[in-house]
Amino acid sequence: MAGGDVAAEPRKKGKSKKRKKGRRLGIRIDMTPLVDVAFLLLTFFMFTTSMSRPQTMEINLPPDKNVKVEIAESNLLSLRVNDKGDIFWSIGIEAPAKVAYKDLRSFLVDKSTANPKLTVLLKIDRQGKYSMLVNLIDELNQARISRFSIGPLVDQDKTLIAKVQG
């Protein structure tokens, strides 16, 4: 017969003889609610758990700001970024030229293969967006340039950029 939830074995009538051993009752528990609750909790934990931790990029600063690093001018590639996110590049004291963000990686790869001693200096406008910094460092990492410096964009740089923009 189907359907019976708690089906106990029919008890034997006669309370005969010695009852030393406790008689085992065949108890069958309906597990459905238990399973329901278990799965409910399971789905809850599955949805709330945050498996992926955010990515990070590591940055090492030089310990002392006043340490002067001397680089030959021909090895210094400056990337200046204005407040609108336009990128201007120049090597040494040349006049800066604009480069589009999407061409930046191939540009960086070209420059660093042409001159392996190239050092990159990032200068971002204070009014620029923080994402600009992350994007540029990401591009540098992708172009396998692991050494670069970050400097403030001073007024002198701003006038240089403004001159190029015309």
Place this chain on the structure above:
Amino acid sequence: MPKFKPHRAGVRIDMTPLVDVAFLLLTFFMLTTQFKPQEEVTIILPASHSNYKLPESDVITISIGKEAVPVVDIAAQTKDTTHIWLAVDSQLLRQRLFGAYKNVLSPTTNKPYGDKYFLQLGFPVPKSQLANYLIDARTKNPRLRTVIKGDKLADYGIAEDVMDILQKTQITRFNLVTELAQSVGE
């Protein structure tokens, strides 16, 4: 013709293995789960291709929000606005850093902060005090890793100031939290 009734077979499935598996998974998720910490300031992370993972513990997070929030500068006894939030994952350290705020009036609600510092993961700090907090936190727990979590649209100038402060406090190694960029080719 006799009516033919299909005989219903009484099928009873043994649920025990199902329950076993369900509870196994349940215990796994219960033990591994880490609830997403409640964030006081919403930060939209910039994307990058970096694949370093954020360390799980001993982290001090400097968040740079898009908008400035009012804050009390305890040391100078002045009101100020700030973009910078400081978060530590240990409650003890939180109490040490922000315990002094207990009786200070919050500029947003005009009520004392009370035990808010204890419950809140992050706390807005004035820029002028950031260095002191960082030094204090690191003397308590020298293993702390510093992490900068900047909003995509936050001003770069604040990030520059924060990095200057980090350099001055001899924290020369830090991480920038980013989100994994969706497309590989981008």
